Amino acid sequence: LARNPLNLEKIEPLDETGLRARVLTIDVEEWYHVNYVSADPSRIDTSVSTVYDNTMEILDILSRTGSKATFFVLGCVARTYPALVRAIDQNGHEIACHSDSHTLIYEQSASEFREDLKQAVGAISSQTGKKVIGFRAPSCSITDRNPWALDVLCEGGFLYDSSVFPIKNYMYGVANFPLRPCLLTTPKGSRLLEIPLPALDFGPLRIPFGGGVYLRMLPAILIRRLMSLAHSRGRAFMLYFHPSDIDTRHHKIQLSLRESFFHNVGRRGARQKIRSLLNDFKWTTISAAYSGHLRELRGV
Ligand SMILES: [Zn+2]
Numbered sequence: 001l002a003r004n005p006l007n008l009e010k011i012e013p014l015d016e017t018g019l020r021a022r023v024l025t026i027d028v029e030e031w032y033h034v035n036y037v038s039a040d041p042s043r044i045d046t047s048v049s050t051v052y053d054n055t056m057e058i059l060d061i062l063s064r065t066g067s068k069a070t071f072f073v074l075g076c077v078a079r080t081y082p083a084l085v086r087a088i089d090q091n092g093h094e095i096a097c098h099s100d101s102h103t104l105i106y107e108q109s110a111s112e113f114r115e116d117l118k119q120a121v122g123a124i125s126s127q128t129g130k131k132v133i134g135f136r137a138p139s140c141s142i143t144d145r146n147p148w149a150l151d152v153l154c155e156g157g158f159l160y161d162s163s164v165f166p167i168k169n170y171m172y173g174v175a176n177f178p179l180r181p182c183l184l185t186t187p188k189g190s191r192l193l194e195i196p197l198p199a200l201d202f203g204p205l206r207i208p209f210g211g212g213v214y215l216r217m218l219p220a221i222l223i224r225r226l227m228s229l230a231h232s233r234g235r236a237f238m239l240y241f242h243p244s245d246i247d248t249r250h251h252k253i254q255l256s257l258r259e260s261f262f263h264n265v266g267r268r269g270a271r272q273k274i275r276s277l278l279n280d281f282k283w284t285t286i287s288a289a290y291s292g293h294l295r296e297l298r299g300v
Contacts, residue, residue: 005176006164007147010185011194013178014293020231023195023238024069024283025162025211027136028055028077028084031244031251033102035139036263037171038256048251052081054243059091061275067283069093072136072162075100075120078127085127094285095124096134097158105141105149105163113149117156133294134286137163140172140197147187154190159297160286162195162238167206179206180235181290183297193293195286198238200226211240216266220273236289239277246271 004011030051032044055071062069071088073095078085088095099105100120105113121132135158142149142163153161166177181195198210208214209226218226230237244251250267266273287294 005144005174006150006184007144008150008184008186009189011178011182013180013182020234021236021289022227022281022283023236023286023289024067024278025136025238025240025286026055026058026069026071027098027240027242028071028073028088029098029102029242029244030077031242031247032253033074033138034253034263035102035104035141035171036253036255036259038259039253044253049080050247050249050251051077051243052084054247055084056087057246058243058278059087059093061278062093062283063091065279065282067278067281068285068288069283070096070134070285070287072096072098072134073120073124074098074102075116075123076102078120078123082127085124089128089130094134094287095128095130095132096136096286097121097124097132098136099138102138104139105137106143106146107141110148110152113152114156117152121156131157133157133159135161135163137161140165143168143172143174150184150186150192151188151190154186154188154192158192159294160193160195160290162197162286164194164196165208166196166199167208181293183293191297193290193297195236195238195290197240198230200230200233200235210238212242213262213265215239215241215273216245216270220269220276223273223277238286239283241270241274246274 100116165173167173168175184192199206199208
């Protein structure tokens, strides 16, 4: 039997039932939490903080539209703005974890990652009193290089992960990973729900469209078209973005030509594009969309 794309024993894509939800996820981090290979962290001015204001604006929009979202919060943001964590929680959204310091996971050892997670979960749950069951890696840094990270998540009590980008590029991604959510069996035999980042296939071609640079780059009308195509194929649709994506001020980072394009493309239109997607559709959390599967993993 050929090894599957993440070098796991077993990957079972979920069936189509109940997968037509529109899931909204937001990675709560500062504008400078990037992992570009050409960035020089010592030359980024981290004294400008925008995460609080932008996230509060997102909460405001969601409370007007009645949608709910899963917020993947960085531990370091939770420590700086504990009131922000409480505000997200008190508005009825789900809080999950986006690591502590936004360090690439495949550049850490298992014990470093375990410690990073512990710090992050401590900072988040001390504000909400709730268990954190969901994780998203900084820059999709769970790949076929580090399937052990899934075991560290399971040991830490996590039930789902949303870190796998199902297309391989120069920095992240797993080629041929299923495009729909699946139940993984980790190298040590634990089970974890994986919700890969959104992409659609057209013959041999896979097109990512639900967040980050792809959301900024593609025209709004095409994104809506791909969303409804995903639904017609029985796929859940998940949108992901960052608080800084709705900011009218854009803070530049000195990068190589290629990464500068990834970082800056579509910035001007992103705010309006995201606001109209939030206004025009009803969104829900990961935990609500996959409640049945999560109950099964909890064994209740
Ligand atoms: Zn991030």
